[in-house]
Amino acid sequence: MTVKHLVLMYPLVIALVASRGIVKQxxxxxxxxxxxxxxxxxxxxRQELLPNGRYDxxxxxxxxxxxxxxxxxGDHIKYWDDTGFTADGDFxxxxxxxxxxxxFYREQQQK
Structure with missing residues (x-):
């Protein structure tokens, strides 16, 4: 592969990386x-879903x-427990x- 090919591929690689970040976000x-x-x-x-993608x-x-x-x-959740088992659920x-x-029911905030 020549430098010219690498230069031509660079924008494609950047676009792919950026689109992956958008999907994750x-x-x-x-x-x-x-x-x-x-x-x-x-x-x-009592199951707490944390903003960092962890649960307790x-x-x-x-x-x-x-x-x-x-x-x-969407409305489907998948769990990977630290001990190795997996589970799933639906909202x-x-x-x-x-x-x-x-x-499970969302715990209502006390006002």
Whole structure:
């Protein structure tokens, strides 16, 4: 490959890198609308979706029972737990999450 070829390919490479960044940013914006605390109706399971793409789930008195990363595409969420297992779920509207056989509700902010 000649220098001329490299010079001609440079704008294409830059465009590809930039478009990938835009896609990632769009995914983060999409996931940001779901950031926050999600709880089961009985309050036993509390799952916090953090803005950095991590989650922290408490069960009963056990804080950080499960931790890992997550990605959201549309209204679908995928989890990769730090211990190695994976899971997924689906958001219905802005305030309900179906995950692992449970229904989670967005925790309402105290005013």
């Amino acid at each position: 769009k995914q983060m914006e999409q996931s940001n609308k779901y950031v926050g605390m999600w709880v089961t109706d009985d309050g036993y399971i 789930e408490a069960r009963g008195n056990r804080q950080s029972a499960y931790t890992g990363r997550y990605e959201i595409t 219905k509207g802005n305030d309900t999450l179906y995950h692992g056989g449970y229904i």
